[in-house]
Amino acid sequence: MAVNVNIYSNAxxxxxxxxxxxxxxVLAANNEAPFSPSxxxxxxxxxxxxxxxRQDDDAVYPAKVVRSLSELVLDAQKQRKTDDANAYxxxxxxxxxxxxxxxxxxxxxLYSSGVTEQRPMKF
Numbered sequence: 001m002a003v004n005v006n007i008y009s010n011a012x013x014x015x016x017x018x019x020x021x022x023x024x025x026v027l028a029a030n031n032e033a034p035f036s037p038s039x040x041x042x043x044x045x046x047x048x049x050x051x052x053x054r055q056d057d058d059a060v061y062p063a064k065v066v067r068s069l070s071e072l073v074l075d076a077q078k079q080r081k082t083d084d085a086n087a088y089x090x091x092x093x094x095x096x097x098x099x100x101x102x103x104x105x106x107x108x109x110l111y112s113s114g115v116t117e118q119r120p121m122k123f
Contacts, residue, residue: 002019002020002021002022003019003020003091003095004017004018004019004020005017005018005019005020005095005099007099007103007121009123011123012123014123016051016052016053016121016123017051017052017053018049018050018051018053018098018099018102019049019050019051020047020048020049020095020098021047021048021049021050022046022047023046023047023048023065046065046066046067047065047066047094048063048064048065048066049063049064049065049066049098050063050064051102051121053102053121053122054121054122055105055118055119055120055121055122056105056119056120056121056122057119057122058122059119061102064098066094066098068087069087069088069089069090069091069093069094070087070088072085072087072088072097073097073098073101074101074106074110074111074113074115075113075114075115077111077112077113077114078110078111078113079097080097080098080100080101080104080106080110081096081097081100081101082097083111101118102121103120103121104120104121105117105118105119105120105121106118
């Protein structure tokens with residue numbers, strides 16, 4: 001199951017999309033190594049975030065993997081839209097924040113998060 005966000009630019013009369021795929025069937029994993037039945041209760045589920053859009057310098061967006069609602073958009077340290085270090089309260093908040101980050105990009109080390117620069121979406 002996926003959540004697809006379509007973004008339309010009035011100024012450019014074009015649309016782009018960002019897709020959030022639930023990939024628990026592929027990437028369900030455990031941070032403890034090696035995996036065993038005794039630690040199976042800590043299996044995590046993942047969202048893969050992808051976009052067919054390009055950054056404004058024509059670079060391709062790499063796929064991102066979000067492990068949980070505490071995995072914030074900026075190096076797991078900050079929410080991009082609100083400069084908040086708290087975990088997302090729900091999946092909708094996570095989707096909105098990641099989409100905002102794709103559209104607007106961010107500067108290197110934004111909010112002292114240690115991230116590299118991400119250019120804004122090209123329309």
